[in-house]
Amino acid sequence: MAGSQSFFELFLLFSIFDLNLGKYAEVILGDPFTFPQDECKTESRLVKTLGQDITRSVAVGRNSTWTPDDYYRDRVNQDSSVTFSRTVFTDTGTYELTCDDDDKFTVIQLKIVPLYEPWVKEGEEVKLMCNYDCPGKDVKSVKWTKDGKLVLEHNFTSDENKYGTRSKEGKVSVSPNGFKEGDLSLTMRGAQEEDAGDYICSVHTGEGQNGKDESVTAVRVTVINRSVDHTTDSTEQPLNPDAPKEKQMETWLVVLITAALMLLVLAPVFTLFGWWLKSRRSSVSSLPGYQDVP
Template sequence: MNLILQFAMILAMILHLDGKSVRGIVGDRVQFPVNCPMNGTAELYLEDGTENPPRVAARRDGVCTPGDGFTDRLDLNSCFSFSRSLYTDSGLYESRCGGGGRDHIQLDVVVASESSVSEGEPVTIRCYYKTAGGGQVETLRWEKSGVMVLEVNLSTKEITNGTGFEGKRLSAAGATEGDFSLTWAQAQVQDEGDYFCSVRSQGVRRAWGDPAAARLKVIKKDLDPTTPCPPQNRTCGGRMETWITVSITAAVTSALWALCWFLVWWLKFRRPNVSPGPDGGRQLRDVKMGLLTNGNSAGPQTNGSSKV
């Protein structure tokens, strides 16, 4: 029985070389690529070297059932995914379909460094690996979203950049100091993401760098309203036109208020340029009294007769 078990483990390791690989950062969501028909049976097991490995999850006729120890982290909607990965989740898993199909899936949950830079600033994300006495490894590779960013041949020191990552380069220290940090001159918004550093032999990953991953955050720069607008920037141009309109309106309003106050002052304090004569005051009073007398119907009669 022990020989059968050992043979099974060796077979699993051989299949792993041609099997599927999943990687994630501690605390992130992890999805297992289980390709079984939805209307059939599918199971996922964690290989632990025993005859009865623990079952992670099972799906029968579209209904997902979590295994013991995975209830609080298993996403029942997709069934074969962890909503929150642990460092101890790393290992070899096996998916089994009802029709007899089996696949081995290697999961690596790694620790990542975290850094943030502003758009346009230089970037350096760290990775170290000791090449001397580290086994038969051929290359060190940086990847982002499963795409090669840069790869260096540890023997010839030849560096190959991936498509779209031509501006990326390695630290000048290199293999002499075990420093394989990735650097470039100016951060762009599209540079944001997770980068993984690993060493390989014959195209197969043999080990991770230290740290194995780097999570980069790029802070986008906003235009300063006082900064001249870039050419053909309609948004900024509209903002400038708005400020000009407001300034003109304020100036015209201030001018109108000043004119109104001046007119009020002029009407209030101006004096007629006429001097009353010696008897001008008396004549003016007589005119006023005459107007008052004629306008009073109950007043005394002026026809020359007296009332007895």
Template structure:
């Protein structure tokens, strides 16, 4: 699946492995894999450290790419066409530059690593995914949600109509289904502001057949117990009346 791109617009790419092109800005959840395509050889992948200069992440020459630092080799791997961060760290966020020595071209990747809130519910439950923005005097940019790279449909999903006033853009899903599982991001129209939390990972567990049977049978069980209690009271009452009758008969004798 092709990545979402729009110039310097920070597209929220929610794939488990994110593929990028030049001048892309991506968000990835901490701990998820992250891929940077290798488009040339020889070349270098550098990370911009700001005032501290740059750090070499990987180099490619003589038909082979390799990870530069020994301490990175346990979690950064090279396959036939990608540099793969197998387990993205929060500190991996920043600007990366892939330089092709032969052509002199450069590809810039701005990576933001975010922490996801996690929600787990059972099929059919209502669930609210939290998201808050700081708004000032009831003004702010329009905001919305995306799931797995696609804007969420309106069916069964609601947000507060006055979220710009309250700052609460939390998303409510009524009757969650297994296909609703995924990574949800909320953001403003210009894509420059993330909500708090920046992402929510939702897991919807399918309701098992025995759960459905037990839940539907519950009202019947209650009725059975009520009926049994009534019968027990009647039996006790009849026994009491019978005992009273026997006592009266003995007195007469």
């Protein structure tokens, strides 16, 4: 799916935001990610914050070359930049980029967004999973987009839905108990081929200038066309017109082989039975007073 891949690349490109306290980036789980960097005259360091006054070294830069720490060596190469060749879920967190020769200090917030890839047969219903702690994070609304375009936005405060140009009421919906249960999944009914694509579930938290959007889940939907699904097509004709004749010949061949095997098994039995009758007749004929009946 070249189109889907290019969309996610654009999603990654436009998901790096400059904030007052540093940079914020959202990356699809498994995709590569390159950290933004500042030019340092001497030595630079990139660390991940694990807790209060606890950090883990990611890489050290000297002479325009970054050397990864052993912990990240399987996913970060020695290069002119720090790049995760593939992101894992535990990469989510806060990173700090510092320069030893001056007071340059950059904070990078990295969010890893999980990707799900469900498939559905044309005309059937599919549920695009998305879960979030709504009460705990003061979520105001949930928004589903497809390839960057609105599908459905639900406002929890007003309990109103806003539909995209290609979606309508009854086609898509979210759970009425979504806020309470943290279930923001999108239910899509009567799936069609044009419904295939990449969907993003995002939430809006806070109000006014304090509000922000956060992507929670990415879902790549595949719709199977029933016209090419022959698993339940009772009218499908055999591709080989001679198939019935070949099947009949195979049946007769099985019958002949079975008969031959039965003959080989029963022949010794009948031979022994004949010998037993002959010997018994000889024994009876030798008894006194025995006389054959003409």
